[in-house]
Amino acid sequence: MTDHDIFAALRARTVALLAELLPDLPGEAFARVQMEPPRDPSHGDMATNAALVVAKQARQAPPRLAAALAERLAALPEVESATPAGPGFVNLRLRDAFLLAQVPVILAEGERYGDGQAGAGRRVDVEYVSANPTGPMHVGHCRGAVVGDALANLLAKAGWAVTKEYYVNDAGAQVQALGYAAYWRYLQALGTSMGEEAFAAQVPGGLQYRGEYLIPVGEALRQRFGDSLARRDEVHGFAMRPPAEWLGTVREFAVGRMMEMIREDLAALGVFQDVFVSEAELVRAGKLEQAEALLADRGLIYRGVLEPPKGKTPEDWEPREQTLFRASQFGDEVDRPLRKSDGSGTYFANDIANHLHKIERGFAELVHVWGADHGGYVKRMQAAVAALSGGTVPLDVVLTQIVHVVKDGQPVRMSKRAGTYVTLRDLIDEVGRDAVRFTMLARKADAQMEFDLDKVVEQSRDNPVFYVQYAHARIRSVLRQAGDPPAGDLTLAPLGSLTEPAELALLRRLTTWPRIVEAAALAREPHRIAFFLHDLASDFHVLWNKGRDDATLRFIRADEPEATRARLALVAATGTVIRSGLAVMGVTPVEEMR
């Protein structure tokens, strides 16, 4: 039990008092009662809309009800004053002693401060990254990886039981193409004299994935299989055997190598997922047929012909009969194909199998992080999950927008051919893991983002990574200077000397941390953590700078050991909350700036 949200506590008090005032109202009447920090600090520490939201049912004028409620709230030991305001708000000013009492709470809880129960221990599966295992990760994958990882951390902090999952798309045409590409590098490793284009001409769909990263895979294939997968050829030395004899083997081998590479990339980014689910294995295990049978039992599958899309009919469109899922019964615009006209499964069908697998594992909620180009796919997937689970398992999809990389004021084009392909590893090597992670979270996921390689390493105020890290470094600097007093010692410090408005403003900010965590988790918006940390860092820097103008406000005062201890406690609590927030983001707090 680590819920120390003072807003939730005062809200509960308010509801209880209101229930006494209005004994005839049912409990549900109070559901919309809120207790939140007012936008304008001059209104006090907290404000509640309680009188407004129950006035109608109570058949009373909001201002009158607010006045009666304020009178009772004012009598609470936590409350300094309570005043009705505006159309029916009640503004609360808290006693300093109550606020100050939160400092030892934060110190005692440590980084667990802010943990909540909004998730109530429900099991949630967060699937993210899920890049095709056909090459190294590039910056396009990076945002989803960071957002997904931070979101998973956030949900865990807010009380969900989280599984971090990677869905390996190892069953489609893409990995087939990877197999051919790896085989080409294998022939090269054997020393074939065949030209690349000559080989490409023999590959259905042409040779894709020509990047150099497959050269070691070709060499590894040679070491593992010798020349047994190739055919001796008088002209070229070695040439291609019929694909049926090697394609499965090579594909599997190559996918394995790609996944190793991707996992190394993810590790460099600080992302460690719990579960890697293979699409190919799900298919092999018959999950697709199982899901189809389940939907058929519920009468949700039929044979039919889809209408062409209105307005823009594809050139080669012709009506074909397909196996369709009644997605339109679950809020989608049209029914969606499960099988192509040749009878093989669509990607959607395999994804349904994937979701059946999740539901069978007992998750109460599903979350996905997808690129925005998959936005059109959300409704049908939600429809499928609703159908499979009988509407009991919600699926939330967080979409991440494109990241434009900029260097020297110029956009960096993402082109493999031009050699300006930016891999995730390049990015991390250039600016560091923490800067990558923080920056990716410094914007709402569904907003396009410019990633300026020069700016994220810039040491200035307009670089939020730096700004927050700098606050933490200053805090560590102060504590080191004071001989690093243990938190247990500071917990006992008398705090009555903390009366400076900037000190209390900082403390007020700290007390909002639990509700920030909860709200961000419910909204599935990890970027709010980054913004909170920026605000918190700002409050701290303000206080620090007061000490420049007024020596009596410095944290360490040789002549005032008592006041020093109190301030060190506040500073230590601030450091704790910053670390707590950075932990959600997966960013390492620094001891000093270098």
Next chain:
RNA sequence: GCACCCGUAGCUCAGUUGGAUAGAGCGUCGGCCUCCGAAGCCGAAGGUCAGAGGUUCGAGUCCUCUCGGGUGCGCCA
């Protein structure tokens, strides 16, 4: 053509899921280093929340329409 996302200060973006007089950074202008770290801080100017209706005690937030930008639209994943 249809669906989804978006439109907030000159620029980049927040806005506590319907709350009070819409905020922050950058940029601009004006101040502040004998100092526990000035890589910083304080102050000022800057707005028809794209536009028009609607819902209600209350709308940047919800609904409808219009304008503008992005993404997607059977046999790709």
